[in-house]
Amino acid sequence: MNTAHRNAPRPDLAAMVVPLGRALMAAEKPVLDAHDLTMWAYAVLCHLDETPLRTQAALAEAIHADKTRIIAVLDDLESRGMLTRRPDPKDRRVRLLSLTPEGRRLRDTVRAAVQNGEERLLGQVPAADREAFLRSLRTLYEMSQGRR
Amino acid sequence: MNTAHRNAPRPDLAAMVVPLGRALMAAEKPVLDAHDLTMWAYAVLCHLDETPLRTQAALAEAIHADKTRIIAVLDDLESRGMLTRRPDPKDRRVRLLSLTPEGRRLRDTVRAAVQNGEERLLGQVPAADREAFLRSLRTLYEMSQGRR
DNA sequence: TATTGTTATACTCTATAACTATA
DNA sequence: TATAGTTATAGAGTATAACAATA
Numbered sequence: 001m002n003t004a005h006r007n008a009p010r011p012d013l014a015a016m017v018v019p020l021g022r023a024l025m026a027a028e029k030p031v032l033d034a035h036d037l038t039m040w041a042y043a044v045l046c047h048l049d050e051t052p053l054r055t056q057a058a059l060a061e062a063i064h065a066d067k068t069r070i071i072a073v074l075d076d077l078e079s080r081g082m083l084t085r086r087p088d089p090k091d092r093r094v095r096l097l098s099l100t101p102e103g104r105r106l107r108d109t110v111r112a113a114v115q116n117g118e119e120r121l122l123g124q125v126p127a128a129d130r131e132a133f134l135r136s137l138r139t140l141y142e143m144s145q146g147r148r
Numbered sequence: 149m150n151t152a153h154r155n156a157p158r159p160d161l162a163a164m165v166v167p168l169g170r171a172l173m174a175a176e177k178p179v180l181d182a183h184d185l186t187m188w189a190y191a192v193l194c195h196l197d198e199t200p201l202r203t204q205a206a207l208a209e210a211i212h213a214d215k216t217r218i219i220a221v222l223d224d225l226e227s228r229g230m231l232t233r234r235p236d237p238k239d240r241r242v243r244l245l246s247l248t249p250e251g252r253r254l255r256d257t258v259r260a261a262v263q264n265g266e267e268r269l270l271g272q273v274p275a276a277d278r279e280a281f282l283r284s285l286r287t288l289y290e291m292s293q294g295r296r
Numbered sequence: 297t298a299t300t301g302t303t304a305t306a307c308t309c310t311a312t313a314a315c316t317a318t319a
Numbered sequence: 320t321a322t323a324g325t326t327a328t329a330g331a332g333t334a335t336a337a338c339a340a341t342a
Contacts, residue, residue, distance in 0.1 A: 010282060012259065013266045014172035015194065016289040019212065021169040023292030024162035046163065056301065064167065066334060071302065093300040093341050111160065118161045124291055125284045132280035134158060136273045141164040143272055144171030204324065214311060219325065241318050241323045 024118070031113045035106065040065060040073045045107040048083060048099050055094045082106055172266070179261045183254065188213060188221045193255040196231065196247050203242045230254055 025039065032042055043063040053059045056074065060067040074097075077083045082103035088094045099107070122130060173187065180190055191211040201207045204222065208215040222245075225231045230251035236242045247255070270278060 010263075010286070011289075012176075012194070012262055013269075013285075014169065014176055014262070015191075016285050017165060017172055018169035020285070020289045020292050021162065021166035022212075024165055028160075028162055043163075046160070057299095064170070067300090068302075068335090069333070087341095091300085091342070095301070114160055114162070115158075121161075121288060121291065125287055129280035129284045132277035133284035136277045136281035137161075137164050137168070138158070139273055140269060141159075141168045143269065144168050205322095215323090216312090216325075217310070235318095239319070239323085243324075 024121075027117055027121075028114050031110060031117065035110050037106075037110065038073065040070060041077055042107075042110060044070065044073055044077060045082065045099065045103060046111065048097060049104060049107060053097055054088065056097065059097060077103065172269075175265055175269075176262050179258060179265065183258050185254075185258065186221065188218060189225055190255075190258060192218065192221055192225060193230065193247065193251060194259065196245060197252060197255060201245055202236065204245065207245060225251065 028039070028042075032039060037045070040063070043065070044059065047053075047059065047063050051062065053062070056070065057067045060070050063070075074083070074085060078085050081100055083097060083099050085095045085097055088096050125133060176187070176190075180187060185193070188211070191213070192207065195201075195207065195211050199210065201210070204218065205215045208218050211218075222231070222233060226233050229248055231245060231247050233243045233245055236244050273281060
């Protein structure tokens with residue numbers, strides 16, 4: 001006899017969320033590849049525009065990356081003219097990061113493609129549930145990131 | 149001017165789901181540590197009971213692990229009396245895997261603790277949305293795993 | 297002396313390839 | 320020869336520690 005239903009009316013949240021996340025990333029990958037972007041590069045593009053950041057360390061923390069890890073990413077994006085990295089005149093140790101217009105265009109293009117794919121998935125969720133799902137996901141996400 | 153709202157009425161699904169998954173795993177960790185279980189070991193305990201499996205390779209595939217990776221996990225769980233691994237008399241190459249009563253007890257204890265923590269999180273989601281969220285999450289998870 | 301960014305090194309996790317035992 | 324399981328090796332990704340420039 002299977003007693004699982006007594007103790008587990010549902011699978012663990014983590015057991016659904018983590019694999020779903022992996023699948024979403026896998027679905028993103030072809031889009032990113034088509035634009036020669038790594039996942040980290042895309043994260044940089046997405047985050048940089050929303051919140052202009054004064055230091056690389058702050059950017060790294062924002063996207064949950066190690067500060068040493070995003071350096072190659074920034075090198076690449078800078079060399080491709082997607083962002084600029086200039087020393088702050090007030091403190092020449094820090095690098096002021098900003099997206100170029102091309103960087104913003106690239107981000108918009110990729111994001112549109114990514115979200116287009118995601119919409120196809122969301123289409124399988126009953127319309128009546130969709131709003132509540134997105135609202136809840138956002139709540140849980142923000143809580144998990146410590147902004148409540 | 150921030151034009152993000154035009155192109156991104158919401159953050160990417162992946163950008164919310166993946167970090168949420170990381171946070172859920174981090175929240176699980178102390179519970180697992182308290183019972184000397186790795187994430188993989190817990191995954192084995194959870195999956196083994198639901199679907200009795202005849203080969204280790206099948207188990208590995210079910211939890212999205214490499215077959216070489218779960219061997220140390222099985223060694224450990226077996227030595228602790230949480231599962232048995234006996235050769236199939238019909239084909240002595242394959243190992244029949246089954247959870248012992250202690251293994252089932254351990255799984256139940258840990259799962260209860262894990263889900264207890266998750267319920268606290270879910271409590272922050274408006275009750276009206278909670279059902280729809282769980283239903284949708286399950287749908288998306290199952291779709292992403294190829295069972296539709 | 298402390299901090300930002302960078303480079304070099306070491307470590308962890310994961311997958312690939314080689315081996316054994318059965319068939 | 321083919322397959323299940325195991326072991327050994329190599330690779331990718333990540334973090335730690337040392338370094339240079341600036342304050």
